[in-house]
Amino acid sequence: MSSVRRRPVNDNPSPPRRRRGVRPGNRILLIEFVQSGRIISLGLVLVVLYYAIQMLWSGMYVVQTVNVAGAVTMSRQRVSELAAVNGMPIWSVDPDAIRARLLANPYVTSAAVQVQLPDAVLITITEQKSEIRWKSGQWYLIVNGEGELLGIDSAVVLTDTIVINDDSGKKLKAGDTVDSKVIALARDMALRLPADAGVVIARLGWDPRRGMHVRTSTGELVLFGRGDRLDEKIAILKQLRAQKAEFAFADLRPLTPYYRADIPLSEVITETPVLSETQILSATGEITTTGVLTTTIP
Numbered sequence: 001m002s003s004v005r006r007r008p009v010n011d012n013p014s015p016p017r018r019r020r021g022v023r024p025g026n027r028i029l030l031i032e033f034v035q036s037g038r039i040i041s042l043g044l045v046l047v048v049l050y051y052a053i054q055m056l057w058s059g060m061y062v063v064q065t066v067n068v069a070g071a072v073t074m075s076r077q078r079v080s081e082l083a084a085v086n087g088m089p090i091w092s093v094d095p096d097a098i099r100a101r102l103l104a105n106p107y108v109t110s111a112a113v114q115v116q117l118p119d120a121v122l123i124t125i126t127e128q129k130s131e132i133r134w135k136s137g138q139w140y141l142i143v144n145g146e147g148e149l150l151g152i153d154s155a156v157v158l159t160d161t162i163v164i165n166d167d168s169g170k171k172l173k174a175g176d177t178v179d180s181k182v183i184a185l186a187r188d189m190a191l192r193l194p195a196d197a198g199v200v201i202a203r204l205g206w207d208p209r210r211g212m213h214v215r216t217s218t219g220e221l222v223l224f225g226r227g228d229r230l231d232e233k234i235a236i237l238k239q240l241r242a243q244k245a246e247f248a249f250a251d252l253r254p255l256t257p258y259y260r261a262d263i264p265l266s267e268v269i270t271e272t273p274v275l276s277e278t279q280i281l282s283a284t285g286e287i288t289t290t291g292v293l294t295t296t297i298p
Contacts, residue, residue: 061090064119073127073188074107083113085121093121106195128191131161132183136172147180149173162190167207185212185227192230197238211253221263225253233257 063085068076080086082105083098095113102111102125110126133140133153140163142150151174164186166172186204189212193199200217211225224233233252240250240259250259 060118062119063088063090063093063121065121067116067120067122069122069124070126073191074105074125079123079125083121083123090115090117090119098123107191130187130190132186133161133163134166134172134178135163136166136170141172141174143178143183145180145183147178147183149176149178162186163204165203165205167205167210167213169207181227182206182212185224185230188227188230189214189224192234193237197234198241199237220247221249223251223253 066080066083066086068079071079079102082101084101085093085098093113093115095115098113098121099111102108102113102123107127108125109128112124114122114124116122132143134143134149135141140153142153143164144150149172164182166178172178186206190201190204193201193214199214199222201214202217202219203215205213205215210223212227213221213223215221222237224230236252236257237250240247245259246261247259248261249263251257
């Protein structure tokens with residue numbers, strides 16, 4: 001009897017081999033590409049690339065708003081100008097550089113900068129706050145921001161202390177109050193005159209008739225009056241310094257401010273002198289038809 005040899009049955013036959021020199025069809029290549037997972041990886045890469053481009057170039061990520069906290073003496077516009085980030089891509093904002101620019105300003109003692117996606121920057125500053133004393137007669141009285149006189153400072157230290165000399169002749173004591181607007185104006189002037197106009201204050205005085213007035217370190221007497229138009233008044237004083245004008249007295253209170261070579265009696269102006277005795281201040285050197293000073297404020 002002859003024996004018959006049986007071949008083992010393969011339940012998992014191998015795929016048919018491709019013939020050499022035969023190129024697979026596009027359908028087969030597409031199926032193999034999808035099965036490999038590479039199409040999903042490519043899709044993810046394209047999505048990430050798209051959003052990266054959107055984040056870098058989209059107007060959504062350009063600084064549109066600068067929020068400022070802590071500014072009292074300085075305007076929020078001035079803080080924003082110092083930051084110089086409006087219209088800048090949010091990814092290009094350098095908080096350390098902004099902080100350095102802010103700290104270079106004499107009004108600022110500390111600053112913090114925070115980027116807020118997608119289009120805002122938050123700036124928090126702390127302003128210079130000097131001690132204030134109200135000098136009535138021979139006494140230095142401690143005064144708070146609300147104008148309350150708290151008591152006599154028997155050990156007054158005048159370094160970095162703003163002293164308001166009361167020239168009204170009225171004797172004040174602890175428990176009395178003064179106008180809080182005068183306190184705020186004195187603080188503003190003490191900070192801004194040296195920084196914005198290059199004027200060193202030797203004496204700061206106040207009385208109801210003249211308002212706030214300053215004796216400079218070079219001896220000039222300048223009347224500021226109330227706190228209205230303070231930016232304009234400081235700009236005029238800066239203009240005088242830039243022009244190296246020689247004067248002993250300047251009255252910045254009227255709409256047509258003037259200066260002169262001598263100080264009027266009692267340091268009080270009751271009426272405006274005639275033009276022959278004064279020089280009209282003007283940024284252009286000309287007087288408008290209304291006689292009102294036109295000064296460009298920087």
